[in-house]
Amino acid sequence: MKNFEYARANNPADAVRLVGDRPGATFIAGGTDLLNLMKDGAQTHDRIVDVNGLALTDISHGNGFLRVGALARMADVGAHRAVREKFPVVSQALLASASPQVRNMASIGGNLLQRTRCGYFRDTGSACNKRIPGSGCPAIDGENRGHAVLGVSDHCIAAHPSDLAVSLIAVDAVVLTNGPHGERRIPFGDFHLAPGDTPERENVLTHGELIVGLELPLTPAAAKSQYLKLRDRATFEFAVVSVAAALDLRGRTVNDVRLAFGGIATKPWRSTDAEAVLRGRALDTATIDAAGRAAVHGAIPRAHNAFKIDLVQRALSRVLHELGGVR
Amino acid sequence: MRVNVTINGDQRQADDVWEGESLLYMLRERLGLPGSKNACEQGECGSCTVYLDDVPVCACLVAAGQCQGREVRTVEGLAAGDDLDPVQRSFVEAGAVQCGFCTPGLVVAAHDLLRRVPEPSDPEIREALAGNLCRCTGYEKILDAVRLAATRQASGAEAR
Numbered sequence: 001m002k003n004f005e006y007a008r009a010n011n012p013a014d015a016v017r018l019v020g021d022r023p024g025a026t027f028i029a030g031g032t033d034l035l036n037l038m039k040d041g042a043q044t045h046d047r048i049v050d051v052n053g054l055a056l057t058d059i060s061h062g063n064g065f066l067r068v069g070a071l072a073r074m075a076d077v078g079a080h081r082a083v084r085e086k087f088p089v090v091s092q093a094l095l096a097s098a099s100p101q102v103r104n105m106a107s108i109g110g111n112l113l114q115r116t117r118c119g120y121f122r123d124t125g126s127a128c129n130k131r132i133p134g135s136g137c138p139a140i141d142g143e144n145r146g147h148a149v150l151g152v153s154d155h156c157i158a159a160h161p162s163d164l165a166v167s168l169i170a171v172d173a174v175v176l177t178n179g180p181h182g183e184r185r186i187p188f189g190d191f192h193l194a195p196g197d198t199p200e201r202e203n204v205l206t207h208g209e210l211i212v213g214l215e216l217p218l219t220p221a222a223a224k225s226q227y228l229k230l231r232d233r234a235t236f237e238f239a240v241v242s243v244a245a246a247l248d249l250r251g252r253t254v255n256d257v258r259l260a261f262g263g264i265a266t267k268p269w270r271s272t273d274a275e276a277v278l279r280g281r282a283l284d285t286a287t288i289d290a291a292g293r294a295a296v297h298g299a300i301p302r303a304h305n306a307f308k309i310d311l312v313q314r315a316l317s318r319v320l321h322e323l324g325g326v327r
Numbered sequence: 328m329r330v331n332v333t334i335n336g337d338q339r340q341a342d343d344v345w346e347g348e349s350l351l352y353m354l355r356e357r358l359g360l361p362g363s364k365n366a367c368e369q370g371e372c373g374s375c376t377v378y379l380d381d382v383p384v385c386a387c388l389v390a391a392g393q394c395q396g397r398e399v400r401t402v403e404g405l406a407a408g409d410d411l412d413p414v415q416r417s418f419v420e421a422g423a424v425q426c427g428f429c430t431p432g433l434v435v436a437a438h439d440l441l442r443r444v445p446e447p448s449d450p451e452i453r454e455a456l457a458g459n460l461c462r463c464t465g466y467e468k469i470l471d472a473v474r475l476a477a478t479r480q481a482s483g484a485e486a487r
Binding site: 038039075 | 328345346347349368369370373376379382383384385388389390392393395436439453454455457458
């Protein structure tokens with residue numbers, strides 16, 4: 001790890017200024033990803049601004065929204081009663097993430113900014129367009145079992161690692177920020193960026209812009225939602241594929257549905273195409289299968305990850321059968 | 328930089344701490360508390376598990392500056408002198424210790440579980456210990472130890 005300066009922020013404006021002033025500065029909350037990235041040399045900073053003193057840990061609800069402070073810890077949000085009752089998909093995604101120790105330390109805001117687990121990105125001995133733009137992507141013709149099949153480009157196929165983010169995009173969360181240019185509300189679907197020609201840019205935050213919280217609209221679909229995570233071992237592992245589904249049925253007919261996917265895409269992946277197949281239709285196996293085909297339309301498999309295209313459709317089928325009580 | 332932190336109930340101060348140091352390094356190399364073990368240094372193995380403000384975390388993934396003004400309880404802080412904590416005694420009696428390197432972290436993780444969930448099911452034990460790896464693969468005896476500690480805790484509570 002390279003030398004850096006450690007600063008503490010006493011209020012959000014302080015935090016924004018301390019990072020905004022210095023191109024090499026960044027925030028630290030839980031630090032569970034940042035510190036590993038700095039140890040590995042995948043990321044270097046000359047100033048770390050500790051934001052843990054800011055009063056951003058509250059979880060509250062009212063006026064049709066649940067609000068979660070950016071510094072609330074994964075374990076606390078996952079176990080929170082209102083989250084479990086109104087947004088089971090979010091609670092399940094959180095409790096299926098990482099290990100107890102990491103969930104106790106890692107913040108909600110930081111979770112959204114964690115970097116990909118692509119081995120080439122984390123290894124400073126490898127080329128990587130995300131780490132060193134223009135250096136190449138060894139994953140495209142290399143070890144790509146864990147990589148994305150959707151949202152990929154010729155420059156990067158790294159999968160986004162967050163379970164929480166997949167659940168949040170499914171419930172239309174809004175990211176609240178405070179930055180050098182004031183406060184912003186960013187719809188979750190606009191927050192993360194697919195790699196395109198600039199894989200080093202992973203979200204729309206500007207330098208010095210701090211996530212201060214999330215706003216989750218209370219909906220009937222969100223209250224009946226589920227997260228299914230398939231992985232190589234039972235726990236403490238990233239998703240091979242995951243599905244976040246929220247479903248509001250009127251009788252057998254789909255009144256509202258939100259579908260998002262993890263492990264298969266370069267960013268938290270919402271499929272409005274798959275939702276459109278289901279909305280207004282009777283929920284049955286044939287419709288569910290059609291939604292699955294729509295979800296993976298345009299997928300680009302590589303040598304080792306083509307299995308994900310089948311697996312994610314089966315995962316979606318299981319979730320919708322369970323949520324909808326379809327036999 | 329200077330770091331002030333409460334450790335096992337005592338106010339401690341460390342000077343000339345490098346900003347890149349972890350809480351684990353401070354504990355082991357500066358404050359004379361080598362119970363927490365240094366293995367993976369990336370939050371994967373749990374050998375360095377300590378309580379930070381009463382919740383278990385991996386000390387290797389806590390930057391020194393992040394502990395300023397906070398409370399840490401290490402494995403050394405579980406026993407009252409020579410009187411071992413029931414979780415520690417259960418590990419000894421169940422033979423849950425092979426090479427011993429993962430033991431301090433597992434003891435802290437199990438201690439936390441039994442505070443929150445006095446009679447955990449096996450799946451609950453497994454999930455609570457998922458962040459702790461035993462390279463000797465001695466998990467069966469470790470599960471035995473946690474079950475034994477839970478039973479003991481329950482009968483102790485009844486006795487009182």
